[in-house]
Amino acid sequence: MSLTGGKAVAVLSIDPGTGAVTAAPTVTLEDRYGMLRGASAGPDGLLWVSTVNKSGNEPGPNDDRVIRIQFPAGGGGFD
Numbered sequence: 161m162s163l164t165g166g167k168a169v170a171v172l173s174i175d176p177g178t179g180a181v182t183a184a185p186t187v188t189l190e191d192r193y194g195m196l197r198g199a200s201a202g203p204d205g206l207l208w209v210s211t212v213n214k215s216g217n218e219p220g221p222n223d224d225r226v227i228r229i230q231f232p233a234g235g236g237g238f239d
Contacts, residue, residue, distance in 0.1 A: 165195070166187070166190065167190060167191050167192075167193070167194055167195050167196060168187045168188065168189055168190040168191070168196070169187070169188055169189045169196060169199055169207070169209060169229075170185040170186065170187050170188075171185060171186045171187075171188055172185050189209075189229070193209070193211050193213075193227055194211050194212075194213040194222060195211060195212045195213055196209050196210070196211055196212070197209075197210045197211065197212045198210045201231075202228065204228070205231070206228040206229060206230060206231070207228070207229045207230070207231055208226060208227070208228055208229075209226070209227045209228075209229060210224065210225070210226050210227075211223075211224055211225050211226075211227065212224055
């Protein structure tokens with residue numbers, strides 16, 4: 161789940177059998193990419209996250225973009 165105002169991603173551990181959340185969320189990627197809008201697991205096994213950083217009329221290097229991120233192994237944080 162992306163946290164736009166918090167500029168972070170919350171990673172949840174989910175039981176595949178029941179769909180229940182099994183642990184408290186881990187907040188990661190905080191302030192690394194700016195404001196984040198949406199996050200989804202992609203068909204390539206990566207986490208796809210969109211940003212919402214555009215401010216002004218001229219495009220800049222940190223404006224809205226889509227970032228692919230490796231999921232953490234074993235429930236740890238992102239590198």
